[in-house]
Amino acid sequence: MKDKAAIVGVGHTEYSKDSGRSEMSLAVEAIRNAISDAGLKPSDIDGIAKFTMDNNDHVLLAANLGITALRFFAEAPWGGGGGPVGSVLLGAMAVATGMADCVVAFRAMNERSGRGTQRFGRAMVREGAAGPRAYMEPFGLFSPAQSVALSARRHMHLYGTRSEHFGAIAVACRAHAQTNPNAVMRGRPLTIQDHQQSRMIADPLRLHDCCLETDGGAAVIITSAERARDLKQKPVYIMAGAFGATDRQTQSVVKFLEQPRSETSVAAKDLFARAGIAHKDIDACFLYDHFTPLVLMAFEELGFCERGEGGPFVSDGKLLWPNGSLPLNTSGGNLSEGYIHGMQNIVEAVRQLRGQAINQVEDAEIALVTSGNAVPTTAMILHR
Amino acid sequence: MAATSNFPAPVPEFGAEEFWRGCNRGELMMQRCARCGKFRWLPQPMCPVCNSMESEWIKVSGRGTVYSYTIITHPVHPAAAGRVPYNVAQVQLDEDPDLILITNLVGVKNEDIRIGMPVRVVFVDHEPGVKLAKFEPA
Numbered sequence: 001m002k003d004k005a006a007i008v009g010v011g012h013t014e015y016s017k018d019s020g021r022s023e024m025s026l027a028v029e030a031i032r033n034a035i036s037d038a039g040l041k042p043s044d045i046d047g048i049a050k051f052t053m054d055n056n057d058h059v060l061l062a063a064n065l066g067i068t069a070l071r072f073f074a075e076a077p078w079g080g081g082g083g084p085v086g087s088v089l090l091g092a093m094a095v096a097t098g099m100a101d102c103v104v105a106f107r108a109m110n111e112r113s114g115r116g117t118q119r120f121g122r123a124m125v126r127e128g129a130a131g132p133r134a135y136m137e138p139f140g141l142f143s144p145a146q147s148v149a150l151s152a153r154r155h156m157h158l159y160g161t162r163s164e165h166f167g168a169i170a171v172a173c174r175a176h177a178q179t180n181p182n183a184v185m186r187g188r189p190l191t192i193q194d195h196q197q198s199r200m201i202a203d204p205l206r207l208h209d210c211c212l213e214t215d216g217g218a219a220v221i222i223t224s225a226e227r228a229r230d231l232k233q234k235p236v237y238i239m240a241g242a243f244g245a246t247d248r249q250t251q252s253v254v255k256f257l258e259q260p261r262s263e264t265s266v267a268a269k270d271l272f273a274r275a276g277i278a279h280k281d282i283d284a285c286f287l288y289d290h291f292t293p294l295v296l297m298a299f300e301e302l303g304f305c306e307r308g309e310g311g312p313f314v315s316d317g318k319l320l321w322p323n324g325s326l327p328l329n330t331s332g333g334n335l336s337e338g339y340i341h342g343m344q345n346i347v348e349a350v351r352q353l354r355g356q357a358i359n360q361v362e363d364a365e366i367a368l369v370t371s372g373n374a375v376p377t378t379a380m381i382l383h384r
Numbered sequence: 385m386a387a388t389s390n391f392p393a394p395v396p397e398f399g400a401e402e403f404w405r406g407c408n409r410g411e412l413m414m415q416r417c418a419r420c421g422k423f424r425w426l427p428q429p430m431c432p433v434c435n436s437m438e439s440e441w442i443k444v445s446g447r448g449t450v451y452s453y454t455i456i457t458h459p460v461h462p463a464a465a466g467r468v469p470y471n472v473a474q475v476q477l478d479e480d481p482d483l484i485l486i487t488n489l490v491g492v493k494n495e496d497i498r499i500g501m502p503v504r505v506v507f508v509d510h511e512p513g514v515k516l517a518k519f520e521p522a
Contacts, residue, residue, distance in 0.1 A: 128392050135485070157500075203455040
């Protein structure tokens with residue numbers, strides 16, 4: 001699949017705490033903007049790849065967009081885990097195999113206001129706990145943050161990782177949001193001291209270790225490399241993609257750090273082999289930042305450093321634009337731009353490789369984009 | 385009992401009933417492969433090591449160590465409001481390092497919990513007719 005597909009359009013809506021409109025309206029606006037950015041018409045789109053958990057249905061979307069012949073429809077499961085990069089990879093595989101010409105991948109939700117989507121930071125109130133939840137919820141373990149706290153504590157115990165190390169990730173993403181007019185957290189800078197003083201959610205996770213909850217939509221258009229060359233924007237090629245999961249993910253986002261492999265390391269092994277590049281070739285990284293400890297662990301599992309070295313790795317300034325050698329989530333990420341389940345990170349990666357980013361990384365050629373760590377995940381490497 | 389006043393009770397899934405029955409009679413039961421003897425958790429129909437479909441339920445010692453824990457201070461469920469701060473822990477059973485249960489620690493102050501501390505199982509009423517396996521310092 002190397003370089004056979006390209007991202008040719010990106011679009012998004014406003015990111016807010018209450019959109020005041022339907023999730024369909026958010027999806028349609030984000031997709032319309034992406035189509036327009038690509039210089040295409042809605043009737044050029046013949047494929048839709050969505051998150052399984054996205055409430056917008058393929059056929060209703062096709063009706064809204066005026067797609068009269070939908071030739072490809074697919075879903076990427078696992079929420080924010082498999083979703084963002086997974087939906088793009090489904091689109092890339094479809095165009096690379098000739099199943100479709102132009103596929104849209106998107107995420108649109110009213111996750112913060114709850115107009116259609118349940119907030120992840122709130123527990124669903126149910127009469128009983130079924131399936132794997134039977135072994136968690138009766139004990140009061142409900143939210144992803146609470147599960148991540150268990151893995152974060154274990155990491156601290158094994159490797160001497162400190163809360164300040166987690167904080168370095170939050171501070172970097174927040175700094176990048178300050179120049180982004182669409183970032184929810186623009187105008188609210190964050191220091192490591194602010195992070196350390198923020199309230200505890202599930203010890204050791206503090207408020208600023210947790211991503212935002214946001215209403216909004218983001219979309220990208222994928223087409224063949226051949227067609228991409230004739231379109232309005234400079235193509236951003238999908239150099240490689242990979243999926244990854246293990247047998248240890250039966251309990252939500254609980255990780256087992258001593259296992260020889262993780263979902264992210266499984267994906268990373270394929271990803272770098274398929275791309276044929278080394279870690280040092282990455283100019284900017286867009287890691288799915290649901291919780292800071294999982295970003296730290298993702299750097300380890302992606303192979304940027306050894307297991308246990310993530311704390312020092314993220315804390316030396318390398319993640320900070322413009323001077324860091326590996327800028328992270330240059331528009332603010334899930335932590336500070338808006339929580340569109342990582343789709344907004346893909347939009348930003350494309351802007352970087354086109355040279356259109358606000359916090360532009362000089363001469364950015366190659367970007368790494370991941371989906372959520374600690375759930376079945378997906379990752380891709382893009383280049384201009 | 386209203387769903388908002390207590391954490392939800394477990395719905396025993398098909399094939400895992402013996403774990404929950406064991407809790408209710410005060411025995412910690414773990415699933416073990418009847419062919420190769422490998423313990424597994426969560427309960428599942430086939431042994432991932434030798435692929436045998438035959439398994440047995442073994443009463444284990446109930447002894448283990450704290451693998452990790454969190455102190456939850458932000459209530460996300462209505463029933464959590466009156467309980468924060470409360471702990472949720474993972475306990476690794478002595479019988480097999482792959483047996484790591486999510487539980488609560490009782491009989492210990494939250495600030496005294498440490499990874500590696502030895503613990504033993506106790507069965508605590510969740511609601512009438514339903515006990516849960518929790519752990520106390522051994």
